[in-house]
Amino acid sequence: MFTGLIEEIGVIRKKAPSTGGLRLVVEAHKVTDDLKVGDSVSVNGVCQTIEKVSESHFSFFSIPETIARTNLESLSLGDKVNLERPLKPGERLGGHLVSGHVDCVGRIVKRKEMEAHTLLEVSYPTEFDRYVVPKGSIALEGISLTVVEASSGRFSVAIIPHTLKNTNLGGKKTGDEVNLEFDQIAKYIEKQSRADSGRAKLTRDSLEQAGWL
DSSP states (O other): OBOSOOOEEEEEEEEEEETTEEEEEEEOSSGGGSOOTTOEEEETTEEEEEEEEOSSEEEEEEOHHHHHHSSGGGOOTTOEEEEEOOOOTTOOOOSOOBOSOOOEEEEEEEEEEOSSSEEEEEEOOGGGGGGOOTTOEEEETTEEEEEEEEETTEEEEEEOHHHHHHSGGGGOOTTOEEEEEEOHHHHHHHHHHHHHHTSOOOOHHHHHHTTOO
């Protein structure tokens, strides 16, 4: 589990596609401090398992399912990626709970520089509309953000200068793809609501029929 607070910007140094998936090598210097083979790491919001790690690099292998749901395949050598290690017990949750299981790829349709922040408008498949609400949480490229406005298939987020400087959003432009993970709490609420809607309601008649009255 992650928090959506990016620890470091990594750089793609090697990309090796294969019939079984995609292997990427990332240059990093902070998150590698305590990473070991088999550990998880969030790369642009995608939870991946470390295959090899050194003081300055680590590699991971993405399976077809991951490739189909994320923008990892579109990465090129030299591209910057957001990195975060998993949340440890006892640590403060500064963002929101992020699983690292990306739901879909969105696209930046508008970037507007404001006086104190940058406004990004992002499009996404309308099948996920039910998870997007104003003031709700969303993970964009692994970054915990708050939705400013939302309409069918679109939402906007305000990016402060600190986030632009310390994530790959500083270099994102209109037309770029971004990984999206919708709020886990919204998904659980939806699941429970569906279960409740299919459950028979207790009435006096039903209690009598069951022999309770």
